[in-house]
Amino acid sequence: MRASSRVLAVALVFATAAAHAADPLPSWNDGPTKQAILSFVERVTTKDGPDFVPPAERIAVFDNDGTLWSEQPGYFQFLYAMDRVRAMAKDHPEWADKYPYKAVIERDREAIAKLDSRELGELLIATHAGMTTDAFHETASAWLKTARHPRFDRPFTECVYQPMLELLRHLRSRGFKTYIVSGGGVEFIRVFAEDVYGIPPEQVIGSRIKLKYELVDGRPTLVRLPELDFLDDKEGKPVAIEHVIGRRPIACFGNSDGDLQMLQWTTIGRTPSLGVIVHHTDADREWAYDRDSHIGRLDKAWDEANERGWTVIDMKQDWRRVYPPKSR
């Protein structure tokens, strides 16, 4: 090898390494999906470009269940509620013969699968209300540290999508403020959102139950009441975005019809803007479901994606890996 060839070879190695190091989304396969996202970020952050958006207005909103972490075989917060029912059962002997508690205590899969939304709501209230906000935080935090996903045998907080973690980081590195806007409970998500997603409590929006403030033995407390205060789903999502953030986002990431309205609110009649849908197409590495699923149904929003120019992530094709490496 001549000296100049050697120099060229070394330069090529360095160039390749640099290109790899510079890829902010290494877990995404190259292709139009990755390209659409990267190019949007580039356009809105290019100073003096026609699509430049000032940092203060770079609001990106993310659904949580099915968009940032998995939602099968059931919403993880429901799995938490069911574990809590079983843990609390010894203090509630009356539950032993009472549906829906009985089904959960006896791990009667068939009966659990048939629970309707009123019964699920009853289980949620029974396990999520009647304690202080601090006590709830501790209990949920302890569960997340020990409970493991039934299929993947790893903590639920590791059933998060590595490609989305990279995307969150990339957006923040380009001056975006990243928010969660979830149908799940705001206080549940806050338990892990900062550690896992890098999203602080004040950037988590979710469903919530009523709270009551009072001095108990001279100490200020907030007690969680057995009443839903706000359901952050469908039409509720743009409403909550307005109430809490007070700005329209410029980027929105969802995976189901529950995200349709916030995708509309983010994108229709607005340039530049980005709407993205995670389509679960990967039964081997995660799950495959859409129009007929009882959880995370993707039907109307998928129909609108074409019309509106939203980007649809094909999990199987677009993601090089799904979950981060296993820690334990």
Place this chain on the structure above:
Amino acid sequence: MRASSRVLAVALVFATAAAHAADPLPSWNDGPTKQAILSFVERVTTKDGPDFVPPAERIAVFDNDGTLWSEQPGYFQFLYAMDRVRAMAKDHPEWADKYPYKAVIERDREAIAKLDSRELGELLIATHAGMTTDAFHETASAWLKTARHPRFDRPFTECVYQPMLELLRHLRSRGFKTYIVSGGGVEFIRVFAEDVYGIPPEQVIGSRIKLKYELVDGRPTLVRLPELDFLDDKEGKPVAIEHVIGRRPIACFGNSDGDLQMLQWTTIGRTPSLGVIVHHTDADREWAYDRDSHIGRLDKAWDEANERGWTVIDMKQDWRRVYPPKSR
């Protein structure tokens, strides 16, 4: 003058100039109030000190009416509502003979002073609901640009407290996140909070009315409904802080009994923390009122201030100036 004296004199001039330049609160008179605030900020931001608080937890909450701007002779948002009633009257001939509208249209001061909370609520709803969030923002913004305070003949957005503007800036320069937590309407305050206080929309918490999301002629809109969704006052303030921020603040600034609960929530059993009350003692430059005022009553919170170690600002003594220089 000998050379060494000249050097000393020059050094003194520079030292004085530097001390002045370095004073983050030039509109505050020196004394225990200013000292208490500055020393708290110093302690929680001193790395390796015993009271160090990480930046992410440096949350400071401010009431608005009577704490950041004046609230006399009436809450400015009520004055807006009354101007709106008069502006809208031509489209509402039925208002001419109907209380409470008639009192407002005829500028009947005596009758206006006697309006009860139900009637005031009716005026607020009539002027704040029934339009999109965008339309409300435009109307309120136009009013704030042209309306002038009846006593001071200057825009309402200039009836803000210069010492508090300096304090907001100082806190932010030391890594604090500054929030407004107001009984006033969140969408009203957001119209001017960023320009006037440097507080972005997502850091404004307030009372709110219900919103309805819908597609109108294919465009997503949020319409303001004639129904109160949340009253951000008294017990509501810690509840809203938990729902929106999800962290307990370490510093709280208020001026009335409406702020009592958030002062408790911020300070009781928490070290380090700072509770501050603005006491209106200055009838010449602003107003003097406390226990017997119908607006901004300061009674229970004042009693608790001693017991709890909250700092009470004596506006007359502690503030070198009240308002910023007049612009127009």
